[in-house]
Amino acid sequence: MPSTSLRTRAVRRAALPAAVLLPIALAACGGSNDGPVWPPANGAYAAACTDLVASAKLAATTLATSYVPPDTKRPGGAATGAFLPGHCVVTGSINPRVGVDGKNYAIGFQLSLPDNWNGRFLFIGGGGNDGILRDTSLSSSISGGTPSPLGQGFAVVSTDAGHSGTTASFGADPQARTDHAYNSYDKTAVASKSLIATHYGRKPDRSYFSGCSGGGRQGMVFSQRFPDYFDAITAGAPAMRVSSGATVAAMWNTIAFNAIAPQDAAGNRILSQAFSNADLNLVAGAVKSSCDAADGVVDGMVNNTKACNFNPAVLQCSGAKGADCLSSAQVGALTKVFGGPRNSAGQALYAGQPWDPGLAAPGWRAWTLGSSTTATSDARYITLMVDALINEFFTPPDLTFNPLAFNFDTDPARMAAYSAIYDTYADDKLTAYRQRGGKLLFIHGMSDPIFSAKDTVDYYERLAANNGGMATTQGFARTFLVPGMNHCSGGPATDSFDSIQTMVDWVEKGIAPDTIAAKALPTQADYPNRTRPLCAYPKFAKYKGSGSVEDAANFTCAAE
Structure with missing residues (x-):
């Protein structure tokens, strides 16, 4: 695809909502008396990036910056596709220290600040044991259908959650355990917003979080411990009970x-x-024979999950x-x-x-x-x-433990202490987050082999019971189940969708999502290019009775 022209960028800015355009216009006219005028005079974006290290107001933090000129890099370093705008990449380390295990620790983060900032801030969550900085030129792991948010003009940050390396050996250090549980996300969000204000001369107009798995848990952490940080949060396949x-x-x-x-x-x-793979295919076929038709058509997908x-x-x-x-x-x-x-x-x-045909997909086998x-x-x-x-x-940690000897009567108690600060399933009210107007999206694949979609549904139903019922709760929180999808993506599913734009539309336009448009990638073996509506729970995608089963237009969201 051709590189982004200056005219295209102008069109993008013209398409922004008034709430975003006004602060941009004020800043361009010198609307802030105590910060830089943005954009900088004579297009001195690289110099502004370099100056950020000296002008930042962050304690116990080391910073380094590098400027990426416009039209020189694509998201994730891809060989084809649209180029990214010019942007400043800030790499930071908060509270560097030596742990009790003698290892070096710090809360690391990567923040990308685009020249064509649209006033929005996006925090993309991590996953697994964390320990790496996710590429901020990409989208989050639960929104693969979103064009690069950085390319759209979002300021984007990721964190390593307070340690380096993808193993869990950091568990020997008590502070690293606390950082991984919640502290690193707090510190990263606060530092990022400070740097944004320093760089652009104003705070973000809107702040969003999106993550899956451990990143979904991190989103729930923000909704519970730091409810005023984000206007909307997407929690994909949230690891809300991972440690218990x-x-x-x-x-x-x-x-x-x-x-x-x-x-x-x-x-x-x-x-x-x-x-064997043949055995799993046999099971998947039997699940389809038993449950597929309950959504009005035999199409290889089990949409009416409650009827299965x-x-x-x-x-x-x-x-x-x-x-x-x-x-x-x-x-x-x-x-x-x-x-x-x-x-x-x-x-x-x-x-x-839940029983779902996605159990025959490679992602299910990889975990189980x-x-x-x-x-x-x-x-x-x-x-x-x-x-x-x-x-x-x-x-305490037990490095010699044999998992095949796990005692289901006594060993769960050994996990309770860390669960108290790490897990997020217990707060099923979210009173402060709801009262400040925050929005929350849960998205979960029905064939997720590690975090059960049933657990997310259970949490959501408890949340509804504590907030006046399903209809009232849908005013601030909604759940979307993805038939066939494995952990965060993959499987015989329409697993490509733009949940980040869904958040933006809900917050900035007041469009509460009854559906999310989803599609299968052309490379998907089962149903390439198939489209479906993902429906807000408890509704599901039901066939209208005529038309191609590959087209979302022939499905409607229905109650059981």
Whole structure:
């Protein structure tokens, strides 16, 4: 695509809402007496970027800046597509220190400040164990259908959450645990807004947050601990019970699948072979046969999720295991996993998983079973969740712990102390955030294998019960379920959508989202280029009765 011209940028500015245009006009006329005039005289954007280090008013913070000229870089360093505008990249370290483990720590952040700033600030969340700075020229991980927010004129920040490196070894340092739980996001947001005010001579007109997984949890942290920081938050697949529930489920699932996996010559289980890809496709096909038509059409998607009551027992072989059936052990493992973890008294420890055809997608296998052909598993339940469990979620850490020996009666108690500061499921009122006018979007894939969509629905229904019912709650919070989608993206799903623009329209235009337009990427194997409306829960996309099933126009949002 051709590079962005000055005329195009002028058109973009002309299209901005009046609430954004007015401060820009005032700044251009010298509307601020105690800050710089923006844009700088004679187009001295690079000099303004360099000057930011000296003019910043941040304590215990080191800064470095670099200027990226316009039309020299594409989002993420892509080889094709629209170029980015000129922008100043600020890399900062807040409160550098040496931890009790002798390692160097600091709250790192990357803030990109575009020359053509539209008055908006976007914080993109992290994920996993964090420890990296996400590329601020890209969109958030739950809004892959959003053109680069930086390219649109947003000031964009990301943080490493207070440590460097993607392992959870930082859990040995108490302050690093607190930084990862909530402190780093507070400090990054405050520093970013200060730098924005210094650079442009005024504060952001509107502030937004968008993240998925751990980033979704971070969004919930802001809505609860720092409710006045953001006008709207997207919390995708929020890890709201990761240190007390989802990790327990990961251990439960691993134990169940490992118990039925075939053994190698030494008698060690090969987790990935508990189910072949053909086995998972068989299950997905049976789920579709049982549940697909409940949304008005057989199209390979289960949109009416509440009507799906699949029982894997229908696939159990009457004799020897064959290509068209599952062994009794496989059926038992699936029943156990999708039912969710329980202690010996039968008490539920986390939500089970919803039945959805996306369980046959690579993303589901990557988390639950992995693809290693040896007894050394590469499933993310093992490589990521066990790492977080033994280093961070247990208090104190227990580096020698065997996940296959997890005790569902006693071990959850070892996770309670950290859950109290890390998890976000308990505050189901959000009184302060609602009262200040904040908006909240939950988005969750129905085939997410680590954070159950059932858990998000449960939280949302509790939120509604505490805020006057569903209709009242939808005035500030809405939930969107994505059939077929794995963790944050992927699967046989329409998983490309612009949730950031959805937030902007809700906050700045008052357009509450009844639907979010979604599509499948052209490269998706199952339904390339398919479009669907994502419907605000409890509604679902229902076929109107005629027209192509590939076209969203032939679906409407309906109640069960």
